[in-house]
Amino acid sequence: MKITLIIHSLTYGGAERIMSIMANYWSAKGWQITLLTFDDNKIPDFPLDSRVTYIPLGIAEKSLNAIIGIWNNLKRIRILRNAIINSDPDIVISFMSRINITTLLATRWLNIPVIVSERSNPEKSYLGWNWQKLRKWTYSFADKIVFQTQRARDYFPVKLQNNSCIIPNMVVLPAIKKQSVEKVVIERSLIAMGRFVPEKGFDLLLQAFAKLKDNYPEWTLTILGDGKLRPELECLRNELGLSDRVYFPGMVNDTYAFLQQADIFIMSSRFEGFPNAICEAMTCGLPVISTDCPSGPREIIRDGIDGILVPNEDISALAAAIERLISNEQERNYLAAHAPEITERFSVKKIMEMWEDVLVKVTQKEFIIQKSESNTAKFR
Structure with missing residues (x-):
């Protein structure tokens, strides 16, 4: 399995941490993982397996005005599209609203299955009028939308909810042992x-x-x-x-x-x-x-x-x-x-099995569509 993961950055944050865990987990299984970020940080804050291909694209610059913003977004789409094509994935997974929108536009007509995941509360995280409209429109292109909670899912139109699932975050920590260490907090x-x-x-x-x-x-x-x-x-x-x-x-x-x-x-x-x-x-x-x-x-x-x-x-x-x-x-x-x-309750094994179940369903769905189109072409 070849998977391309896309996120804004791998700096400190919950979504970033989860994506790094996913990349390492699948890489350890021998899958070919490419991780694309919009920023230009060559050393991620979260450790990555040496087998993960990590590519910071350097397309996260801020725009001075709306005109420059449109130009920069078109450039982002072009650069991201080329990076995805070069990674030759079986499936693409992106995190976070604006990244999801850009990914869905960049993969349009590439015939690559795309899963997008909302990582914040859409009721409270206002994107701006244009991005809000774009999200509703582009999310209809996704092969599957992943939410973390039912409440986040309920925010979206029924049509999008019907093409979605809920996968919570996994809980993974280094081994923690009670031991005598320097006091960092006062008692009580x-x-x-x-x-x-x-x-x-x-x-x-x-x-x-x-x-x-x-x-x-x-x-x-x-x-x-x-x-x-x-x-x-x-x-x-x-x-x-x-x-x-x-x-x-x-x-x-x-x-x-x-x-x-x-x-x-x-x-x-x-x-x-x-x-x-x-x-x-x-x-x-x-x-x-x-x-x-x-x-x-x-x-x-x-x-x-x-x-x-x-x-x-x-x-x-x-x-x-x-x-x-x-x-x-x-x-x-x-x-x-x-x-x-x-x-x-939220073990890595359980949560990653949920993700892999979605991967199977999405790639099988894509395979069936391709097979159907191929059979139709024979009779034209």
Whole structure:
């Protein structure tokens, strides 16, 4: 099997991580994998099997205006089309809306099966009017559309839903062993992580934690990550009197060291696609509190079994859930004991079998069409 994978980049991010796992998994099976990225980063942030052909195309430059944007997109389509042809794939898989649109246009009339995958929440991730229209039009060209959640699937017209399936993210982590390591968090620690952007809701988390600071002075909050909102979040932390209780270590190489030493993981997002951070925390045996945001947490967390879901953007409810676990060690231990079961529920083997089932169906469908067209041609 020869597969060409396409994504914007292989820099830090959930979709990028999943695509690198897929590339390595199939490469290990002896399949011929080509991975094309739109950026020009020659050294990806995620490790790739040496057998994966990795080609950064360098077509991700921003456009100064609409006219230049049209020209750049036409150039992207041409360069991507040539790269796909040169990779000679049996099937193409692309991730993320704009990349999917460009891929479907680049593969038009090439007679190559194409699977596209939505990796964010389409209700909240507004592309702009032109791209929104293009997505609905071009997605009809896809041989299959892969969504991560039912809610993301429901956003699209029924015709597109009928040509789709749901495949969640897999959970894969390096072997984690409890061992004596340098302390990276203070005991009695809440932890969160993600990009410092509005959708992650760290402002909500700070306000919720502030409600508890006086009653639980021994507890601290560590938020891993970085981004454009860092100055605003630091100001809010100080305004809430949390300067000595909330820590922003920035981007860290070993997030698992932090997760292993924390007591409770919190996700305060306003919206998500399929949050890998929750999965990573649960694999480390952490009880999880998450907003029931669209979409992803409800598909991952079994409320009351391995985590707690709270109403979206409800600061008081988030504070109440945090206090509930802070004050109840027995419930924390119960949730923590069940959390690692996620590694079985979303194992690499299970998820990759779902992907391979789609590959078989799509390539068989394509084969049948080609065979039918060939037989028709004989009788012309």
